[in-house]
Amino acid sequence: MSSREKHLEEIHNRRCSLEEECEEALAGKSGIVLEIGCGHGHFLTAYAQTHPEQFCVGIDLISRRIRLANDKRTKRYLNNLLFLKAEGVEMLDAMPSAVRLEGVFVIFPDPWPKKRHHRRRLMQVEYLNKLAHRTVAGGKLYFRTDSPDYFQWTVEKLIQHPDWDLTEELNWPFATTTYFQQLMESFYSLAACKITADPSM
Template sequence: MLAKEKHLQEVLKRRRALEIQCAGELAGKSRIVLEIGCGHGHFLTAFAQTHGDRFCLGIDLLSRRIRLANEKRNKRGLSNLLFIKAEGIEILNAMPEGVSLETIFLLFPDPWPKKRHHRRRLMQAEFLGKLAQRTIAGGRIFFRTDHAEYFQWCAKRISEHSEWDLGQEVAWPFEVGTYFQDLMESFYSLSAIRAGPSR
């Protein structure tokens, strides 16, 4: 089998496994609080602990980070919190029908500063569209970064997108520093509101 074909089969197998996991763990959940790129889960664990009525889902690409995040969750016995190893767009595709999001945190995502790497940035029209399909009207993205150029770039992508409105001022809903935030001297925050018809 060609290497390319083998890679494709592995991707499809991984996506199928994610769909099965999401069907088992997310079916029937609504108004989820989603953190994409949650790292070790420090922020979302603290959020879930103080918002017992909200179901919180953290995802990250790296297995070790997800394992550590789930250890935090288990130590605190939080039944309203779950961490899954997944990629940002893949999790949105894998969620079962009817699952909805209310709050999305994107905290210090990789800024990919070199121009030739900008296509790897998460905040692209495709991502915003898929996120919008899952988010209830009035739902919000909360985005934070230390990277000024990436901040402007993301604000532009959001303002150009028909399904999201840039919030005029940011009332940050929960202030607990993330691992990266605590390393930074300053940072920029924005929020975006899901516009248009409700799901």
């Protein structure tokens, strides 16, 4: 097997096992909240503790962070919380087709400050499309960053997006300091609402 074939097989296997994990954890569930790039899980653990009516899933690329996050969940006996090692796009693709999100948190995502790296940012139009498809009408997207440039970038993408309503009326729903937040002098937050489909269309 060539190294390219081996690489493709690894991707395939990773996606299949994520699909299985998602099926087991999410099939038939409602009130799902997803945090993308959850790091050590500080935010979502505290959030899940105070929102027992919701089912919270945090994902991150780094295994050690997911392990530490799941330790927090175990210590607190939280059965409405789960952390998975997964990438943001792959996670949305792997969830059972009927699953819809009630809330999405993206808190201090990697800002990729250099212009030539902007295409690596998570908040791309294509990703906002995918998120909108996976979010219930009226569901919320919460975004927080320390980068004024990334904040403005996301504001512009949301203003232009037909499925998201960027609203100043929505407050950040839950106050707790994340690991990265404590390192930052200042930060910017926004909330957007998934637009309800017009039944006449």
